[in-house]
Amino acid sequence: MTEDDRRLPAGSPPRPAPDGPRNGEIGPTERLAMNRTGSFDWDLTAGAIDIDDAGLLVFGLEPDGFDSRPVSLVSHLDPDERARLEGVIREAIISGRTSYTAHFRIDRSDGTPQWTHVQARILRDGQGMAHRIVGIVRDATAEVTHSAFVLELEKRREVQTSIVERTTHALSRAVTVDDVTAALTGPGGLARLGADGLALGLVENGALNIIALSGESLEVLNDFRSRRLDRGLPLAETVLSGRPRFVTSLPSLGRDFPQLAPYLQRLRFRAAAYLPLVAQARSLGGMALFYRGRTAFNADERNLSLGLAAIVAQSLQRALLFDEERELATGLQETMLPRRIPAISGGEIAVRYHAAWSGRQVGGDWYDVISLPRGRVGVVVGDVQGHDTHAAAIMGQLRIALRAYAGEGHAPATVLARASRFLAELDTNRFATCTYAQVDLTTGTVRAVRAGHLGPLIRHTDGRVGRPKLRGGLPLGLASVFGDEEFPETRLDLVPGETLVLYTDGLVEQPGTDIESGMETLSAAVSSGPPQAEALADHLSEQLWERWGPGDDVALLVLRRSPDPGTPRAPRIHQYIHQADPQGLSDARAAVGQALRDWDMGDLADDAELLTGELLVNVLLHTEGGAVLTLEVLPEPVRRVRLSVQDRSSAWPRRRTPGEAATSGRGLLLLDALSSRWGVEPRGEGKAVWCEFGPPEGSGAGATVGTGAAT
Template sequence: MTRQGFAFCGAEFAAVYLYSGEDDRLDLADVVEGPDNICSLPEAFFLSGRSPVADAFRDDRIRWLGPAQLTEYARAGDATPGPDTVLAECVKAWPSTTSLGALPLGGHTSKLGCLVVVGTSAEGFDTDCRHLLELYADQVAAGIEALDTQVVKRQPQVRPRRGAGLFPPRSGAFTLVLKTGDMKADDQVLELLGVAAEDFDGRAETLLACAVPDDVPALMSIVEPGRSSSTDHQLAFRIRRPNGELRWLGLRCRMLLSPEGKPERMLGVVADASYLRPNADEVSRVQRLSAKLAGATTVRDVSEVVVAALRVPLDASRVAVAELEADRLVVTILDPPDPDAWPEVWRSEWRSEWPDAASSALPTLRSALREGTVSVWLPGADLEPGLANIGPGGLAVLPLLADGRMVGACLVGWDQEHRFGPEERSLLTATASLVGQALMRAHALDARHELARTLQRSLLPRKLPVLPGGKAVARYLPATVGLEVGGDWYDVIPLPDSHVALVIGDVQGHSAEAATIMGQMRTAIRAYAVEGHPPDVVVSHANRLLIGMETDLFATCCYVDLDMEEGIALFVRAGHLQPLLRHPDGSTDELNVQGGPPLGVMTDAQFPMTEAGLTPGTVLTLVTDGLVESANLPLEDGMNRLRSLLSAADPSDTGRTADDLLGNVDRRDDDVAVLLLRYDGMLVRPKRARWTVWRLPDAIVHARRFTARTLRGWEAVDEMDVALLIVSELVTNAIAHTQGQVRLDLTLAQDRLRIAVNDSSPRSPARPTTLDLDATGGRGLLIVEALSTAWGSVPFAGGKQVWAEVALSPGEQMNAPPKA
């Protein structure tokens, strides 16, 4: 490096002094020659003296001395002679306009020495020059650490010599106006990038174009206004020179804010970072790490890749990866996972699989993350126990940055004494850069997947109902390509009179829109079914609804209305796959169900019904096409495979059967839904009776007589008084408040009597919230609620059904043992 390297910063002369460790002094180790009249500096500064260089090192604080202050310092040296009067003598020989800066080298990990710079401007170093020289000092310190200055410390008897190569061999500075992109760069920056001075147009984009495409996003995250909340940045990046040479450069920059606190200008130093250039093995290792991180889709995957890349290759004792959330470190992986291998501050916060740790309990770590550069501590470093016990033989902290902000940290510790060579530092630096971006990407993917899973779960049934005479199970697998949410759905809907509706459908695509349409279709079909419409009407209504949604998507659907008592099933198919039946003997059939077009295609489409009978032990199977068809699997082959699996399955375990059908499904381009029903038949069929209520003055009397006669025939007389009172109230309400036909239905099931009154009014009965003591009506529903175990109202066939259930005493239950 020559004096021209500092000219952009207003300096004419520079020197590096290193701390010898045992002699209590700073020794001159390297210089950049300046003009003849200011090229002399002392060979050493004693820390016991009062020179600005010694003061800067002791206090770890920069000292700036203008011409007037230097003159006063020289006069003070004459008055009090001491070991540092040599500098005072040098100052006397310098021009009267000379200024001096002493910048400590090193940070919280170690104190290395001082950078001394001398300028000849009468105004001294202005604000911009001071910022740039501070960045230069950081660059020099990084180079010294990379050259392992511990060799100098272990041999204090060897005096450092001039020309020790401690300055970056090639470096330059620039200023950038963020709002306009106008840039000023010295000749050294342009030479490093391979851009001729006459070809530079003063735009930042011209220099960004020199970077390797993979490194451009990291650079853009720094130079774009508003992308970062930090003021200081460090980055190693690659450029491709015009001759094809790939070169590593180190960038250190500082953001200057406007009075309003907004990023306004950037000052930066660019240097040849050849000490970061890894050897062939390191390049291969970094390339493998990059490839593995590219395939990591979750935060846990990223963390495991980091452990595999660092612990064994570096022979490390411990590796931890943590995300930074507010003021807490949320650990994503610890290796080894044994809690006893980690300090108490980590074990005390162990709340789940991994612990959390407050960053306030680890001030050194928090400081390292604030600096944003890879930090290493050698054995015996003064650290708090929460860090010292992670790496008593050596500790490295890798701040993980992404999009200009700190997203986490990686800690690597050794139990035995460990020294950090340049190649190892390059691996740690490259790892930190790659992992930060991968962690941010994985975190976003995790959040997206969780949102997709939550949306899908909310749109599908949480659980299937318990059915008398059968067992239903369902399985759903989202697509593994693209957004993990789609349009496949299923439903099992209990209906009156021991009927059940089974529905499976598939909205075109697997997107958020498809999932939204799916949720609306499932809700609509359930509502139409509960209203009591026959299967073909349910599907027709759903078709008209989808057409009215003004969407380009269509849906396929298969709807089954199954009588659990008789085993009679009515099928309606709208562009969907044919249902399959597995018979008790193991044979399988693909039912030939007449079908209509998919839902949402034709307004006046017809959906005919097909009837089929099921014998006990039959398994009804409904699936979506994602299970049986893909780019590599023709539909016919997929259906044959499905029938083979179904034939070989054990029907006694419907859950295992459903899992077997999905057993070979791996990477999926489409969603997969499976709905199975094993029909067992009802061993004890409910008893039913129906009565049409005449609208006569004595209609209630006839309804009570019918109920009493029916219950006596069923030998269920113990609850007759309760049943008659409920019948009176429900029939009275229907006749008094509705028009049209009224029907009374009685059902005696295994352990309960169900009383239902159907009328033609869709308006649900309203339970009174208050009741005047003098009122002559309004107590009917209160009486029903008090006498029954459950009651309610549901839409039914254009009207409604009001029902109530009465629990039977053990002696009255169907097939109960006779009374003694």
């Protein structure tokens, strides 16, 4: 009787041996063996390993043929697997650990892989040296395979979730139908869908129109871009039935859809999913996803395809609604703006309107060109407060009223005062800003007024851009409400070849930046653009509208006075020098000298530059406006250079006799000394002082000196 038996109560049957059966039951060792689990005892000192029969079966060895050598135990292992297992054991022993565990693969005799798990304890002596390892070894193929299946399932679900998230994110930014197709067919579009090809069709007027094809070889379907909606094609059949169709063999489609059969061999895909696009019970169209490597669709893949179709359908419904609203708003806007621009004499005009990129794309910005009495032309750009159909309606009424007041021949200040009163009487609680100018292209005179709006730009013939200071009044509507309908007028000059640029604030305002930065950018774009009005308007559109983004709409008007280059034998330049532009004087002198050298008359350049400075300084110091400089070569038979400086003052120059210490009064003396002749001519509201260089009229002997009067 064992010690354990002595501890049993009286009358109890004796305890069975540990490894033996209990009344016919399976013992622990047999239980482990049935679960393909064995035990081992490895004597590191003797280099022998004792392993039971169950353990040997796990390693694929027969009990009778095992020689107790560790190397024989792992003989069936792949070299890489053996090296990995030995590394785990070696690292555990060296590191001083008391246990280790490892999974490794053994190829069974039938060629199938078996995953084996070993769990061992390291026994060490008093000095910490490992001398024995005991543990268990078991067949873990079932659990590892199940784990791999779970991991693969999780991986597939992560991929599917990623496809949905990326597609949803890309389509969330799509506003128009073009945006939707770009998101699906642009860079990374097919990868987001997890497909190799895509066809997208919309139903319109009883036809199925393919609006997008993406993927290698799908161009063969171009013949089906627009077809009557019937059951002759799989995508149309899906749209009509409202049921998806999953095809795992494209050639099989030829039996059901004979007209598609000739094209199927040219398609480099093995499977396809034809999906209806339905949103709020409305059939919008269909989508086909094509795959190269897929030959079947499991339940998850079918659900994913249907989910993608639902996302695309919702995006298309939103985009279609937006496009319809934009078309309506654009049509409304076009009816409010002038249908055509009148032809003008002596210049060229270009206009542009750019709607905002978001919302209903309608607002209160406008432009207009108005034919005025006496051959003049009125130009205006403005902006009614707000970005909605109400703003567009007010803009239309205000534009017509302003056109009527201007057409009656009123002065610019009167036109804006009456327009302000008209807007206030509409009682809309809206105000408007605008810049209006009357331009005489024959003389170049510009009379401009401003109502709370940005001032114009003037591009000079040499490419420089000026920003003339226009005195301004209150915005239209507010001016009448506050009883201040004063709109002071500013007089400008456009010399031949110069350009007037009017614009609304959407062209220069950018969220988060100072408006002055936008003005500098606009000025640089005007300066770098081509001189022609249409070409410059296109240049500004390309340079600035995409830069500023969707925040505001833009109206732009470009008016250029026709250039007057003269002829090759009698060239001519014109330049306007603003009174508030100190650099303009230096630029004008340089332009005169350079022009004469270009015309092979460089020997006259020094004298001409000196007199240019004298005449311009006299205007800028003693008048209240700028000056127009003209330099021209007079035609034969007497080839001379004429320099003319025009201003708005009616006071003519007087001869004086300056003393030795005088700092002024020598301008006319220089004219007498350096020019062949000179004179003064009345010019409309001002005068022009001119002088000529070169051989005098007559025999050419001696210089004829002007008397200060017109000759």
